[in-house]
C-alpha cells in the first residue's frame with residue numbers, strides 16, 4: 001500500500017514514511033491510495049472479540065509487508081492491556097438509542113491515548129530497527145500533548161517537544177504535561193493560541209533543513225497512523241450494537257477533525273454508518289462551513305471544552321480532497337485561499353457530497369453546561385464538557401434522524417475537567433487513582449514568546465544536547 005498527499009506534489013510513500021513524517025513534504029496530508037475493505041462477515045465477527053484482535057484485523061491491511069504480523073500483534077496487545085477497563089472502550093447507554101462510547105480509560109484520560117500509545121510503540125520500534133533518533137514536535141490544545149508525553153516518556157530514540165497555549169489549557173491537562181520527569185520530554189508554554197502553536201509546528205516541518213537536521217517526526221492528529229488507529233473503535237462499537245446488520249450513527253466532539261474523519265474512513269472501509277454528526281463548541285467554523293459552504297476563520301474563543309478551541313481544523317483537508325474526487329490541484333488552491341485570505345468557498349457539488357454524510361451542530365457554553373446537568377439528572381451520568389458538546393449535538397439530530405442507534409464518542413474523563421462539572425452539577429468528580437496527587441507534583445516547563453526563531457533556537461539547542469548525551 002502506498003500513501004499519497006492531498007496536495008499532489010509529493011511522491012507516494014510507504015506507511016512507515018507517513019508514520020515518521022506526519023506531514024507530507026508538499027504541506028499536504030497523507031491518505032492511502034485506496035481504502036482496504038473489511039467484509040460484512042468480518043465485521044459481524046467482531047462482536048465479542050477482544051479490542052486488540054479487532055485492532056489487528058483493521059490495521060494490518062494498511063501496513064502489510066512493512067511490519068511483521070507478530071511484532072504488530074505484540075505491540076497492540078501490550079498497548080491495550082494498559083487501559084483501565086477490560087473492554088478498553090466500554091459503551092454506556094444514556095437514553096433510548098443514545099450511547100456514550102467511553103474512550104477515556106487510557107493513562108491520560110482522553111481518547112488520544114488510544115492512538116498515541118500505539119503510535120509511540122510503533123515509532124520506537126521502527127527507529128530502533130533503523131538505528132536512528134528522531135525529534136517529535138507537536139502542538140496541543142491540551143490532550144494531545146499529555147497523550148504524547150505519556151506515550152513517549154523515556155523512549156530511548158526520541159526527544160519530544162510539546163507546545164501548548166500558555167494559560168489556555170486546564171490545570172489537569174497542564175500538570176499531566178509538566179510533571180513527567182523523563183529527560184526526553186520538553187514542554188513549551190507558548191504565549192499565543194493553539195492555532196499559533198500549530199502554525200509554528202507546521203512552519204518547522206516545512207523548513208527542510210531543520211526537518212532533516214532534527215529528523216522531525218510529527219505526531220499531531222494529521223499523522224495518518226493516528227487516524228487509522230482511531231477507526232478501530234467505530235468498528236468495535238458498531239459490532240456491539242448490531243452492525244453491520246444495522247446502520248449506526250456517530251456524534252463526535254470535533255476540533256481538528258481527526259476523530260470524525262476516522263469515522264468517515266471506517267465507513268469507506270465498509271462499516272455501515274448512517275450519519276456522522278460533527279459537534280463543535282462555539283468555535284464553529286465547521287458548522288458554519290456545512291451550513292453555508294463558506295469556510296471562514298474567525299478568532300478563537302476560549303471555552304470549557306478547550307481541546308476543541310480551534311479555527312484551523314487541519315484534517316478537514318482530507319475530507320475536501322475526497323469530496324473533490326481526489327483533485328489535489330483544487331485542494332492546493334483552497335489551502336492557498338485559507339492562508340492568504342482566511343477562507344475559501346466549497347462548490348455546490350462537493351458540498352452536497354459532504355452534506356450527504358455529515359450533519360453539524362455547534363453547542364454554546366450555556367448549552368454545554370445544561371447538558372452536563374441534564375445527563376446527571378436524567379441518567380446519573382457525569383460527562384466532561386467535550387463529551388457534553390457531543391451529547392447535546394446528538395440530541396438535536398434526533399428529531400430528524402432515523403431510528404439508528406446514535407453513539408456519542410466520549411472523548412475525556414470527567415475528572416479531567418472538574419470545575420466545569422462542579423459548576424453544572426455541584427459535584428466535583430475525582431481523578432482515577434493513578435493520577436491522584438497530580439496537583440502536588442513538581443512542574444517543569446519553559447515559557448516562550450510566539451516567535452518562530454526563538455522557538456526553533458530553543459528546540460535546536462535542547463535536541464543537540466540530547467543527541468550528544470545519547471552518543472556519549
Ligand SMILES: *Cc1c(COP(=O)(O)O)cnc(C)c1O
Pocket residue numbers: 110111112143144221253254255256257258259260307308386387411412
Ligand atoms: C482532541 C480532542 C477532541 C477533538 O478531536 P479532533 O480529532 O481534534 O477533532 C475532542 N475532545 C477531546 C477531549 C480531545 O482531547
